[in-house]
Amino acid sequence: MNGDYRGFSAERIDTSTSVAHPARVYAYLLGYSDWYEADEKVGAPIMKDHPEARRSAWAARHFMQRSTYYLAQLGIRQFLDIGCGFPMSPNLHQIARHASPDARIVCVDNDPVVIRRFEAELKGSPQDRTALVYADFTNPGSILKAPELTATLDLGEPVALCLNSMLCFVADDDQPYDRVAELVDALCPGSYVSLSHPTGDFRDMGKVVTSYNTPCGTGPLVLRSHAEILRFFTGLEVIDPGLTVCHQWRPDVVVPDIGDGSGPKVDSSGIGALVDSKYAGIARKP
Known part of the structure; x- marks a missing residue:
């Protein structure tokens, strides 16, 4: 397989920013600058009502970084990052590549603004072995059959x-459990599933x-209980x-301390379950 970046021209993708998107609201909550007015209208009330929202968002961000490095240390050399969001340094693909220079990563998102930004960054790193797929999680076939994926993983x-x-951000009507199962079915034994998910188990x-479900918001935001989130690991061995x-x-x-060091520095250690309000875990396909 050729190790070069595989992408496509994002010029033809509509990049309207009049409606908020989860990736950009997340960037707002983390303290990055990749957001627009519609995203601020969603994020600002959250920050006002939940003063620790930034640390909570970073708890999820730090889990992503730790879990990626952990999996790379286990010997995983291929990563399928669905809902990748903006390439905020250090990002999943950077961590995976730092831990294992031969790692191959496919980043998937349904936000055209994210795709365009990611494409611009990856074109500057021709040996990154990272591919982009513009697709939606609710259509696993469009991800699994994407030529960018099949040429990379x-x-x-x-x-x-x-x-x-x-x-x-996937409503129950869109059958998220079935969609995860479809993706897992396409993977071989020894593969892993890593996820994080907000919950209402600890506070209102x-x-x-x-805020998310306003007319200009991303909608829907679905909170799930511990048992409901654990269900995504059905048939897998939770580590x-x-x-x-x-x-x-x-x-x-x-x-390891990687990336360009330009992002915000927020400590999410020891914030407690009440502030964190998210579950996370990794499971292995036997």
Whole structure:
């Protein structure tokens, strides 16, 4: 397989920013600058009603970084990152490549603004072995059959399927459990599924849900219980410490200091379940 970046021209994609998108609201909450007025209208009320929202968002971000590095240390060399969001350094593909220079990554998102930004970054790194797929999680076939994916990943070898902070934006009517199962079925034994997901188990999240579900918001934001989130791992072997709050998932995993160092620095350690309000975990396909 050729190791070069595989992409497509994003020039033909509509990049309207009049409606908020989860990836850009997430960037707003983290403290990055990749957001627009519609995204601020969603994020600002959350920050006002939940003063620790930034640390909570970073708990999920730090889980993504730790879980990616952990999986790479286990020997995983292929990553399928669905709902990848903006390439905020250090991002999943950077961590995977730092841990294993021969790692191959496919980044999937349904936000054309994300795709265009990611494409611009990857064109500056011709040996990154990272591909972009403009597709939606609710149509797994469009992801699995995308030429960018089939040219980059070998599904006959273990893959880490990464579903970080994105399943909460899939309504039950869109059958998220079935969609995850379709993706897992396409992976070989020894593959892994990594996910994080907000919950209402610890505090009232009604105002957060309302902010996302406004007319200019991303909608829907679906909170799920521990049992409902654990159901995404059906048929898989959940690894220690199980499905736990984000900041408590293997906090001893130390991710090397990589990236350009230009992003915000937020400590999410020890924030407690009430502030965190998200579960995270990894499971293995036997």
